[in-house]
Amino acid sequence: MxxxxxxxxxxxxxxxxxxxxxxxxxxxxxxxxxxxxxxxxxxxxxxxxxxxxxxxxxxxxxxxxxxxxxxxxxxxxxxxxxxxxxxxxxxxxxxxxxxxxxxxxxxxxxxxxxxxxxxxxxxNQVEKLDGLNESLEALANLSLEYRSSSGIAREATRLKMDRIVDHFQSNHPQLDIENFKKALSFPGKLGDELVSLYIQKFNAIQIENYEDASDLRRRILAIESMSPQS
Structure with a gap:
């Protein structure tokens, strides 16, 4: 063909x-x-x-x-x-x-x-995620899909993302993946930025750039402090 x-x-x-x-x-x-x-x-x-x-x-x-x-x-x-x-x-x-x-x-x-x-x-996508870079790329792509979708499509994307999250929790416990999951529900453009900051922080941690990771964490906390549930 x-x-x-x-x-x-x-x-x-x-x-x-x-x-x-x-x-x-x-x-x-x-x-x-x-x-x-x-x-x-x-x-x-x-x-x-x-x-x-x-x-x-x-x-x-x-x-x-x-x-x-x-x-x-x-x-x-x-x-x-x-x-x-x-x-x-x-x-x-x-x-x-x-x-x-x-x-x-x-x-x-x-x-x-x-x-x-x-x-x-x-x-079999989750089972074939060999390294952290590939896992982070999959997580980043799915998080964008999740935030830009609605209804049953949003929930289907969430189910797929949950499998990636389970993979993270089992193989990369050093990452605060539970807080990332909460960030997905943060509304608006600040929510988009928050999700992006978490991905950037995970990348910084995996290359052991802890100074950048610490700075990103401060920016994350500043946004999360604006949440009505904080």
């Missing part, structure tokens, strides 16, 4: 696959592009990942496809398929379409496998 955006290790589950057309376009006369949207749901049923493959569409040019994708390009993986060229002979043409459909279905199956591998990797 030729990924123009996205990658095998980290699929979004939302794939646009397209190919250039030379000669007759069986979907719409004159169309120079055939494109299809494949969506793989991570709401799996057992070991099966539900898949929706939307009917292919014809576009007049690659530029038109670019315009269609441009507003939401961050949501998609994009894959270019081999060029489509229909044989002149009708019987050979039918056989060619069948072969292309089989190739497309095989591509969809590979993409589903990439999604399964990603889900498995994410499920």
């Amino acid at each position: 030729n990924f123009e955006r996205g990658s095998k290790p980290n699929p979004t589950g939302n794939l646009v696959a397209y190919c250039h057309v030379f000669g007759e376009n069986p979907i719409a006369p004159g169309g120079k592009i055939i494109a299809s949207n494949v969506v793989v749901s991570f709401l799996k049923i057992g070991d099966n990942f539900p898949v929706v493959t939307f009917p292919p569409i014809a576009l007049s040019s690659k530029e038109e496809l670019m315009k269609v994708l441009s507003d939401n390009i961050h949501l998609y993986d994009v894959v270019q398929l081999p060029d489509f060229q229909m044989p002149d002979n009708k019987e050979l043409g039918n056989q060619y379409i069948q072969e292309r459909m089989e190739q497309f279905n095989a591509m969809v199956m590979r993409y589903v496998e990439f999604c399964k591998a990603k889900e498995k990797k994410m499920a």
Whole structure:
């Protein structure tokens, strides 16, 4: 698979696959592009990942496809398929379409496998955190996700973050991770700064820069003193 955006290790589950057309376009006369949207749901049923493959569409040019994708390009993986060229002979043409459909279905199956591998990797993420740097990066990223989300998405992120926190408590007891958890509930921009200061402090401690860690602790205490619960 030729990924123009996205990658095998980290699929979004939302794939646009397209190919250039030379000669007759069986979907719409004159169309120079055939494109299809494949969506793989991570709401799996057992070991099966539900898949929706939307009917292919014809576009007049690659530029038109670019315009269609441009507003939401961050949501998609994009894959270019081999060029489509229909044989002149009708019987050979039918056989060619069948072969292309089989190739497309095989591509969809590979993409589903990439999604399964990603889900498995994410499920084992905590166990694979080798060092403190990697753990801190994961914690920092999740804390940003948590503070910028709401509702069930926020709570799902919290559950994922709790697994990272448990890892910290078991492997890095020198860090005051419980206070960090409380900081996540501090409101507004000061809360954002507070969470960032905790991550910076943990980094300072792990490189044994205790002077910076002490300064960061003072800044943390100054913000936490503003809490209504203080």
